[in-house]
Amino acid sequence: MSFVEIAATILAVALFLGSLFDWFIHALALSFGVRHFYKKVEPQPDEELPGVSIIKPLMGVDPHLKSNLETFFQLDYPKYEILFSVQSENDPAILVVKSLIESYPKVDAKLFIGIQIVGANGKVNNMVKPYEAAKYDAIVISDSGIKMEESTLSQMVAELTPEVALVLQMPFVATRKGFASTYEQVYFGTMQARNCLSANAVGINCSTGMSCLLRRDVLDKEGGLTAFGKYLAEDYFIAKAVLNQGYKIGLCRTPALQNCGQYSIGQFHDRLVRWAQLRFSMLPTLIVLEPLSECMLMGVAASWAVQYLFDFSAMGYFLLHVLLWFLLDYLMFRVVMGGPLPFSKFEFLVAWLLRETLSPYLLLTSHRNTNVTWRNKKYRLRWGGVVEEPEAPKSPPLQSVSVV
Numbered sequence: 001m002s003f004v005e006i007a008a009t010i011l012a013v014a015l016f017l018g019s020l021f022d023w024f025i026h027a028l029a030l031s032f033g034v035r036h037f038y039k040k041v042e043p044q045p046d047e048e049l050p051g052v053s054i055i056k057p058l059m060g061v062d063p064h065l066k067s068n069l070e071t072f073f074q075l076d077y078p079k080y081e082i083l084f085s086v087q088s089e090n091d092p093a094i095l096v097v098k099s100l101i102e103s104y105p106k107v108d109a110k111l112f113i114g115i116q117i118v119g120a121n122g123k124v125n126n127m128v129k130p131y132e133a134a135k136y137d138a139i140v141i142s143d144s145g146i147k148m149e150e151s152t153l154s155q156m157v158a159e160l161t162p163e164v165a166l167v168l169q170m171p172f173v174a175t176r177k178g179f180a181s182t183y184e185q186v187y188f189g190t191m192q193a194r195n196c197l198s199a200n201a202v203g204i205n206c207s208t209g210m211s212c213l214l215r216r217d218v219l220d221k222e223g224g225l226t227a228f229g230k231y232l233a234e235d236y237f238i239a240k241a242v243l244n245q246g247y248k249i250g251l252c253r254t255p256a257l258q259n260c261g262q263y264s265i266g267q268f269h270d271r272l273v274r275w276a277q278l279r280f281s282m283l284p285t286l287i288v289l290e291p292l293s294e295c296m297l298m299g300v301a302a303s304w305a306v307q308y309l310f311d312f313s314a315m316g317y318f319l320l321h322v323l324l325w326f327l328l329d330y331l332m333f334r335v336v337m338g339g340p341l342p343f344s345k346f347e348f349l350v351a352w353l354l355r356e357t358l359s360p361y362l363l364l365t366s367h368r369n370t371n372v373t374w375r376n377k378k379y380r381l382r383w384g385g386v387v388e389e390p391e392a393p394k395s396p397p398l399q400s401v402s403v404v
């Protein structure tokens with residue numbers, strides 16, 4: 001055997017084993033998802049439930065902001081406060097929040113205007129004051145576009161056991177109008193759910209901080225929220241600190257319903273590229289592993305490997321690979337959705353095919369440069385996940401915080 005033949009054989013075996021590993025991840029995610037999302041949890045008596053401070057960092061308004069925020073005033077949870085924060089006194093979200101606070105006088109809610117700059121991360125800066133003012137030791141961080149069901153907070157708290165210091169809501173999307181919404185739902189209900197569920201099944205950090213509940217003492221041991229302002233992916237580093245302190249990460253039984261009223265495929269792609277940039281800077285091994293967890297790329301690689309090793313038709317194997325992957329993703333979606341599809345099977349197929357074929361392009365795009373734009377603010381990303389602001393803001397944000 002020549003050197004080239006030996007190298008090709010090793011590569012083919014590695015790719016074939018890699019593809020088996022991908023099937024294992026599918027199976028693990030499905031079995032964990034079924035067990036987790038459908039498990040029965042006994043309700044805790046009200047007097048045993050901890051008080052919860054919900055922090056809502058806001059920036060601007062979208063057509064669903066009011067109705068999304070209103071769901072936080074309607075939770076069936078006995079003891080909680082809502083701490084809204086905006087970074088500028090001109091933010092139009094102020095009017096929305098004030099009108100809701102007036103409409104629900106019985107709900108303990110405050111609005112913080114102005115930020116405290118502790119690092120580059122705008123979301124962290126926006127949350128420092130409400131974090132410091134929070135009454136309770138259980139803290140929920142909840143992004144502006146999240147919509148809650150009445151029972152969501154109770155379900156999050158139900159997962160907060162003495163060993164668990166962080167409860168994540170797996171990201172998903174509320175059903176909205178149009179194909180862009182279908183596309184987002186299919187992404188979060190297939191690829192993202194598969195990775196999130198399988199990672200959680202084996203205790204790997206796959207955190208997405210759009211809706212999470214955490215124990216304040218664990219963050220305070222790290223220096224509080226302030227310590228995470230230097231990272232853009234504060235969610236990943238908070239989860240890492242939780243694991244390093246020997247705690248577990250729990251998963252809420254209901255996924256997070258993102259329901260922002262402004263959405264398009266282009267905006268969504270920008271967000272996926274930004275997230276990929278974050279992941280690759282924090283975990284460079286994902287630069288190689290992530291493409292191998294994608295249906296089309298692994299399909300091509302495994303088909304070549306199977307033809308090389310077993311003389312099986314590469315085209316036939318590729319078609320079987322894509323078909324099986326699609327069926328498993330369809331099952332995954334049904335598990336996450338907990339019921340029938342909110343759109344037709346044909347739309348699912350189109351959205352799935354589009355996502356799977358565009359994904360390699362998005363991964364490639366994320367390598368184009370190390371600049372990240374988030375909510376009109378530019379950041380420069382460093383290896384290890386640390387970010388800097390390349391230029392000082394033209395109008396410095398308001399730093400004296402007032403409370404309404």
Ligand SMILES: CCCCCCCC/C=C\CCCCCCCC(=O)N[C@@H](CO)[C@H](O)/C=C/CCCCCCCCCCCCC
Pocket residue numbers: 018019021022025028192195196198199202204205206207208209233234235236275276278279283286289290292293
């Ligand atoms: C031969 C193939 C091996 C495949 C290995 C699996 C490689 C992982 C592939 C994809 C990772 C997708 C990550 C899901 C999206 C995370 C969303 C996200 O980027 N969120 C950021 C912003 O909120 C957040 O800051 C980043 C968090 C870091 C996520 C790290 C993901 C690691 C996931 C590993 C899953 C492997 C499961 C293995 C189970 C045995």
Ligand SMILES: O=c1ccn([C@@H]2O[C@H](COP(=O)(O)OP(=O)(O)O[C@H]3OC[C@@H](O)[C@H](O)[C@H]3O)[C@@H](O)[C@H]2O)c(=O)[nH]1
Pocket residue numbers: 056057058059121122123124126142143144145208209210211232233234235271374375377
């Ligand atoms: O400068 C900013 C940027 C964002 N934010 C707030 O941060 C939250 C998340 O913002 P977006 O919805 O734009 O961003 P994403 O959904 O992509 O965020 C996600 O990725 C990056 C992580 O750090 C976040 O924890 C995660 O939620 C919103 O509530 C937004 O109002 C700020 O308060 N200031």
